[in-house]
Amino acid sequence: MTEAPPAVEVLGMTKRFGDLLALDGVSLALAPGSFHAVLGENGAGKSTLVKCIMGYHRPDAGRVLVGGREWAIGNPRQAHRLGFGMVYQHFTLVPSMTVAENLVLGAEDLPAVIRWDEERAKIDAFQRRMPFAIDPARPVATLAAGEKQKLEILKQLFLGRRILILDEPTSVLTPDEADQILKAMRELTEEHRLTVVLITHKFREALGFAREVTVLRAGRRVGGGLVKDLTRDDLARMMIGSASIPDPAARQATASRAIGLEVESLNVLNDKGTVAVRDASLRVHAGEIVGVAGVSGNGQRELVEVLARQREPASGAIRVGGAVYARTRAEMRRHRVFVLTDEPLRNACVRTMSVAENLAFRNFDDRRNTIGGWLVSRRALRAQARALIERYRIRTPGPQARLETLSGGNVQRTVLARELSEDVAVLIAQNPCAGLDFAATAEIRARIMGARNAGAAVLLISEDLDELLELADRIVVMFEGRLVHETSRETADAHTIGHYMASQP
Amino acid sequence: MLARSGAETAAISAAALLGALVLFGAFVALRGLSPLEVYAALFLGAFGTWFSIEQTLTQAAPLMLTGLCTALPARAGLLVIGGEGALVVGGVATVLVGATLAGWPPPLAVALMCMTGALAGGLWIGAAGALRHWRGVNETICTLLLNYIAIAVMNHLVTGPIRDFAQVLKPASWSIGERLMIGELPGTSVHWGLAFGVVACLLTWGLMRHTTFGFAVDILGGNVRAAQMAGLPIGAMVLATCFVGGAAAGLAGTIEIVAVHGFASSSLVVGYGYAGILVAFLARQNPLAVVFVAILLGGISASGGLLQRRFGLPDAATLVLRGLLFVAVLAGNTLYGRFKIFRPPAA
Numbered sequence: 001m002t003e004a005p006p007a008v009e010v011l012g013m014t015k016r017f018g019d020l021l022a023l024d025g026v027s028l029a030l031a032p033g034s035f036h037a038v039l040g041e042n043g044a045g046k047s048t049l050v051k052c053i054m055g056y057h058r059p060d061a062g063r064v065l066v067g068g069r070e071w072a073i074g075n076p077r078q079a080h081r082l083g084f085g086m087v088y089q090h091f092t093l094v095p096s097m098t099v100a101e102n103l104v105l106g107a108e109d110l111p112a113v114i115r116w117d118e119e120r121a122k123i124d125a126f127q128r129r130m131p132f133a134i135d136p137a138r139p140v141a142t143l144a145a146g147e148k149q150k151l152e153i154l155k156q157l158f159l160g161r162r163i164l165i166l167d168e169p170t171s172v173l174t175p176d177e178a179d180q181i182l183k184a185m186r187e188l189t190e191e192h193r194l195t196v197v198l199i200t201h202k203f204r205e206a207l208g209f210a211r212e213v214t215v216l217r218a219g220r221r222v223g224g225g226l227v228k229d230l231t232r233d234d235l236a237r238m239m240i241g242s243a244s245i246p247d248p249a250a251r252q253a254t255a256s257r258a259i260g261l262e263v264e265s266l267n268v269l270n271d272k273g274t275v276a277v278r279d280a281s282l283r284v285h286a287g288e289i290v291g292v293a294g295v296s297g298n299g300q301r302e303l304v305e306v307l308a309r310q311r312e313p314a315s316g317a318i319r320v321g322g323a324v325y326a327r328t329r330a331e332m333r334r335h336r337v338f339v340l341t342d343e344p345l346r347n348a349c350v351r352t353m354s355v356a357e358n359l360a361f362r363n364f365d366d367r368r369n370t371i372g373g374w375l376v377s378r379r380a381l382r383a384q385a386r387a388l389i390e391r392y393r394i395r396t397p398g399p400q401a402r403l404e405t406l407s408g409g410n411v412q413r414t415v416l417a418r419e420l421s422e423d424v425a426v427l428i429a430q431n432p433c434a435g436l437d438f439a440a441t442a443e444i445r446a447r448i449m450g451a452r453n454a455g456a457a458v459l460l461i462s463e464d465l466d467e468l469l470e471l472a473d474r475i476v477v478m479f480e481g482r483l484v485h486e487t488s489r490e491t492a493d494a495h496t497i498g499h500y501m502a503s504q505p
Numbered sequence: 506m507l508a509r510s511g512a513e514t515a516a517i518s519a520a521a522l523l524g525a526l527v528l529f530g531a532f533v534a535l536r537g538l539s540p541l542e543v544y545a546a547l548f549l550g551a552f553g554t555w556f557s558i559e560q561t562l563t564q565a566a567p568l569m570l571t572g573l574c575t576a577l578p579a580r581a582g583l584l585v586i587g588g589e590g591a592l593v594v595g596g597v598a599t600v601l602v603g604a605t606l607a608g609w610p611p612p613l614a615v616a617l618m619c620m621t622g623a624l625a626g627g628l629w630i631g632a633a634g635a636l637r638h639w640r641g642v643n644e645t646i647c648t649l650l651l652n653y654i655a656i657a658v659m660n661h662l663v664t665g666p667i668r669d670f671a672q673v674l675k676p677a678s679w680s681i682g683e684r685l686m687i688g689e690l691p692g693t694s695v696h697w698g699l700a701f702g703v704v705a706c707l708l709t710w711g712l713m714r715h716t717t718f719g720f721a722v723d724i725l726g727g728n729v730r731a732a733q734m735a736g737l738p739i740g741a742m743v744l745a746t747c748f749v750g751g752a753a754a755g756l757a758g759t760i761e762i763v764a765v766h767g768f769a770s771s772s773l774v775v776g777y778g779y780a781g782i783l784v785a786f787l788a789r790q791n792p793l794a795v796v797f798v799a800i801l802l803g804g805i806s807a808s809g810g811l812l813q814r815r816f817g818l819p820d821a822a823t824l825v826l827r828g829l830l831f832v833a834v835l836a837g838n839t840l841y842g843r844f845k846i847f848r849p850p851a852a
Contacts, residue, residue, distance in 0.1 A: 310733045329736030339734055348734055350727030361724060361735045365717040376720050 004032045005083060005162030005195040006067035013052050013062030022048045023059070024219045030163065033192035035185065037210035037227075038199050041239060041437040042409065045219040046199045050165045054079045054086055080108065085161025087152045089168040093140045099151060100136035103158045126158055131184035145295060146177030153181070163195045170205065172296050174501050175465065175494070182209040201239075203232050217241055240438055249449035251473075254287025259322065260457020261307075261426045266316030268302045268481075276302035278481035280316075284457040286425070289448070291472030292461040292483075295501050299481035300461045304430045307459070308339045310347070320426055335426060338362075338419040340448075342431035348415050351404035355396050356385035358403050359418050392417035409436055416444060424451045430461040445471060465494055465501075479503045513841065514789065521837035525829040532825060538816055546815055550808025557807060562695045565803030567592070569702030570757035571781025572788065572795040573709055574630065577750035578644070579790045580713060581743055582726040587633060587648025588754040589778025590655030591626035593769075595755025597659050598625035599762045600667070600769045603681035614685050619701075619759050626755015627748040629655065634747030638740045644747075656774055663770055677770035687763050698760035703796055705753055710792035712749075722746060754778060780806075783831050802827065 008030040015023040023045045030036055040046045052059040055073040063070050066082050073079050076086075093102050104110070104119050120136060127133040132150050134143070143151065149169055156164055166185070170178035186209050188194040198210055206213050207227055214224040215238040223238035261284040268277035276299040284290045294300055305311035307318065309327040318325045320335040331337070341347040349358050360381045363369055369380045385399035394413045396406055403411060412432075419427075429448060433441040449471060452458050462468050468475050475492050477485040477500040485500040487493075530540030551561050571588035578585040602621040606614040633651060636642035662668075664676045672680075687697045713719035725732040725742050732739055757777060766772055784802055788794035809823040 308734045309736060310730050327736065329738070332736045341734075346728075347730050350724055350731055352727055353723060357720070357723075360720075361731065364720050370717060374717050375715050376717055 003162070004192045007032055007065075008163055008195065009065040010049075010053060011063045011065065013049060014060045015048050015052055015057055015062075016060050022219050023052065025061070026214075026216065026219070026221050028197075028214060030195050030197065032195060033189050035189040035196045035198070035209065035211045037206035037213040038197060038216060039201065039203070039206045039213055039235060039239060040216035041201055043218075043407070043437065044216040044239075046216055047167060048219070049216070050086065050167065050197065050199060054084055054165065077108065080159070080161065083160070083162040084165065085156030085159065085163065086165045086167065087149070087156060087169050089171050091148050091152060093148060093151060093155075095139070095141040097140060098136065099134050099138050099140060099143075102140055102151065103136070103155050106155055106159050123158070127154070130154060130157065131187055132180075144177075145172045145297065146174065146181070149173060149177070149181060153185070157194070162193075163197070165197045165199065167199045168201070169198070170200075170202070172463075174295050175498050176502060178205070179208075185209070203235055206235065207232060215239055249446035249453070251449065252453040254453065254455065258286045259283050260286045260288075260320065261428075261459060262317075262319040262322075263307075264317040264319070266303070266306065266318070267314040268299070268306050268311060268316075269314050270299075270302055275314075276481050277306070280478075280481070280483050282459075282476060282483060284426075284459050286457050287452060287455050288473045289452050289458040289460050289471050291468035291475040292459065292478050293465055293468050293475055293497050293501060294463070294478035296463050298478050300430065300463075300478055302481075303478070304339075304341060304428060304461055307428045308341065308347075333362075336423055337426040337428070338422075338424050340415060340419050340427065340429040340432045342434040344411050344415045345404075349403055349411060352402055354400050355389070355394065355403055355406070355414060356381045356399035358414055359385045359388050359399075362418055362422070388417040388421055391421070409440055412436060412440070412444075416447065420447055420451060424454070424456045427451050427456050427458045428461075429458065431463055432460075433464070433467065465497060469494060477501055517837045517840050518787075518789075518834075520840075521833040522830070524836075525826070525833035528829045528833070529826045532829075533816075533818070533822075536818070538818075543812065543816060543818070546811055547805070547808045550811035551804025557804075557811075559694045560807040561800060561804040562693075562699050563803070564806045565799040566696070566698035566702045567757040567760060567777040568780055568784050568799035568803055569706050569795055570698075570753045570760070571778045572784030572799055573705060573781075573792060574626075574750040574754035574778070575782045575785035576788060576790040576792060576795055577709060577713075577746045577753070578630070578634065578743075579785060580719075580726045581722050581746040582729065583634065583637065583743065583747065584645045585630060585633065585648045585747065585750060586645055586782050587630050587651050587751070587778070588757075588781040589774065589776070590648065590652035591629045591751045591754035592758040592761070592778050593652075593655040593659050593773050594629045595622035595626040595758025596762050596773045597662060597678070597758070597769050598622055598755070599759040600678045600681060603685055603762065604667075604679040606685065607682055609685075611685055615687055615763055618681070618685070618763055619756060622755045622759030622762075623752035624755070626758060627752035629755065630751025631744055631748040634743045637747075638743045652778065659769060659773070660771070667769075669768065672768070672770075675770055677768045680768040681762060683767070685763065686767055696760070696764035698757075698764050701756060701760055702799070705756065706792045706796045709749065709753070713792060718742075718745070754781070780827065783827060783834075786831065787834055 010028040012025045012027055013023055014025050026049055038046050038049065048057065051057045052062065053064060055075045055078055064073055071082060100120060100123055103123055104114065123136050134147055134151055134154065140148065182205060185196050189196050198205065200206055210227050213227055213230065215222050215235060217239060264281050266277055266280045267275060270276035280303065282290065292300060302311060306313045320337060325331055325335065345351055360369060364376055364381065367373060369377055369384065371377050382399050389396060389399060392413050394417065395410050403414065432448065433444050436444065448458060448460065460468065460471060469492060473489050475487050475497060476483045477497055479500060533540050533543045550557055552558055571592060574588035574591055575585055599618045599622040603614065603618045606617065629651060630648065633644050633647045636647055637644040663678045667678045669677055669679045689696050690699065713722065721737050722742055724735060725737060725739060758773065761773055762769065780802060784795055784798045787798040805823050805826055809820060812818045812822055813820055
């Protein structure tokens with residue numbers, strides 16, 4: 001670990017996927033000990049760039065120079081040998097094993113018999129030189145998200161990798177945890193012990209921690225330089241280009257105080273049978289957005305699943321419009337309840353069905369889409385799909401295309417079109433903008449605000465605090481299944497909410 | 506777009522068929538025979554003469570119905586392999602009712618027996634669906650074990666309570682009587698079961714392809730979570746597909762009684778239910794395709810005798826071919842989406 005990382009140069013990296021030019025001659029120079037942010041929207045080519053460097057993709061053109069010598073990197077194993085390590089957005093640890101076991105199991109030349117006393121001594125010595133340490137005897141399943149991400153980084157360093165590529169590493173962390181990790185990374189680079197490439201779409205992280213930045217848009221390098229010479233506005237202009245961002249929807253005063261959605265003393269178990277939502281009660285009025293803040297994994301998923309009928313509650317009551325809500329299709333239709341979730345392919349769509357069919361999940365059995373009430377009219381479904389595709393600007397080869405052939409953003413638009421195109425009285429939204437670009441995010445937020453202004457009761461569960469602060473009329477914080485804090489829009493403060501999210505009031 | 510995915514299905518199915526034929530060819534070559542001659546005989550035995558075509562269609566009739574027993578629940582995302590048991594239960598129920606109908610007008614009696622067989626098979630597989638939905642019991646294991654139970658119950662009945670001691674060759678049940686047997690399709694030696702099979706496949710194809718019920722089942726089979734979110738009555742759909750599938754296999758049992766045997770015995774347990782699983786998979790759970798695949802597999806079975814006589818191949822040779830086909834189809838299923846030419850142009 002005393003050895004400094006080698007200098008790395010990436011020259012003219014180009015990669016095509018079919019007709020799509022995903023990466024167009026992008027170059028990157030990484031001096032030993034640099035902290036380089038690669039900034040760009042979803043689909044800008046950030047991940048493609050690092051996957052080409054790591055040997056997951058074979059680039060169509062471009063070279064990688066490590067220590068002044070050109071290397072053909074054909075697979076991740078070779079990249080590892082040159083000192084490249086990668087940390088992903090999602091954890092790659094084995095939850096049932098201990099920290100020490102997870103550190104050791106990544107080694108490529110693992111002996112048949114592992115001498116744990118030696119390994120433990122090595123780990124202890126190693127952790128003393130690191131800016132953060134984790135008890136090696138703890139099972140990974142007991143670690144908080146921030147600790148897991150630290151362990152991912154420690155693992156790469158323990159395996160001797162000096163050039164660390166972090167792919168959106170903070171998406172599952174609280175702001176404090178994210179800051180702490182990035183600060184430690186910055187210190188390690190300043191001591192020249194490490195070179196860091198940070199893939200991100202957050203300005204705050206690029207400006208706050210990196211020394212250099214490269215901005216990608218549509219596969220091209222569109223700008224960059226030393227962070228100290230750049231402002232947030234410069235970066236935003238480079239990242240978005242000429243695309244126009246819809247204005248944030250105005251919040252209109254809504255008069256009604258009728259209760260749209262009410263949850264009372266709700267208890268929900270997770271898949272393992274332990275309590276995930278504990279005695280939760282909340283009310284969402286018509287024309288109001290109630291935001292639920294919290295670090296991922298504190299019961300939000302289970303709460304949404306119960307409201308979306310994907311899970312049975314253990315006890316408690318759900319009421320919509322004052323009446324008990326048993327979540328049948330008839331009630332969903334009568335009370336006009338709709339749901340927007342993250343991971344739409346997992347939660348809300350059938351990938352092998354067509355766009356037109358997926359758009360019809362809510363209303364294929366409506367009179368206007370059937371012949372005689374029980375024969376599905378494919379023609380009516382196609383007509384409905386064509387209208388929605390145009391109105392929601394879904395990019396698809398046509399209404400008959402299988403949903404799985406669409407990009408992630410367009411799958412999301414398909415669900416949005418299905419769930420928001422009709423008159424909405426109650427909307428349950430979970431991370432509705434996760435993984436989308438600026439324009440799409442702004443548009444979805446505007447539509448959610450539009451539904452609120454039109455009188456919908458909106459429950460917005462989000463891991464993005466900025467989103468909640470922008471949209472919500474009230475924010476409640478969820479921690480370990482409980483609603484531990486409530487604040488109105490006027491008194492909301494990111495810092496206080498962040499503390500409740502980490503349960504340090 | 507559709508043409509592309511259709512071409513993909515056709516190409517992969519053809520490749521799987523070819524792969525299985527090559528492997529089976531290697532198998533017969535190992536026994537010192539010429540694969541080409543064996544395949545020529547196989548074709549002759551299956552479709553070469555009017556007689557062999559009649560044999561093939563007779564074999565295909567029950568396979569269409571037992572194919573539906575796996576294909577329909579599979580549309581809802583369930584892997585049911587209980588066609589064998591449902592067929593036996595349907596056959597036994599048919600005999601129990603049919604033996605009491607001696608004086609009835611034959612058309613009415615046959616209709617009643619068909620309903621009885623279908624109802625029995627439907628309840629049999631429907632029970633597995635109910636256990637799956639409300640008790641979380643794995644439907645594959647459950648229906649497999651139900652097969653053994655069905656066969657055991659039948660053996661118990663035909664060796665005791667409903668045994669007809671006039672039958673001396675093997676234990677058999679009371680007979681429904683020659684008068685209530687249905688004959689052959691006019692001008693052929695193929696029994697009426699073929700018509701039942703084809704009609705059942707057409708009806709269920711229409712149900713799955715064109716009704717709101719079929720649409721809802723496709724959502725359920727594609728993604729349970731999406732079906733839950735849409736508020737669809739999942740329990741009812743699971744029960745309904747299992748019931749209809751079981752009813753089809755039960756009807757196959759009725760056909761075996763009223764068109765072939767006239768009584769229940771171990772002759773009902775000849776593997777139609779298990780072959781139906783293969784039919785459903787080869788047809789990719791499409792009821793219309795079940796008709797054609799059943800005829801194909803019926804042909805393979807029908808030519809078994811010829812292969813045995815001419816080449817001295819063991820009776821199990823057609824089973825080997827069937828097994829190889831199944832493996833090739835399952836392997837082929839992993840190839841979808843792997844080939845660039847079938848992908849639509851980037852949007």
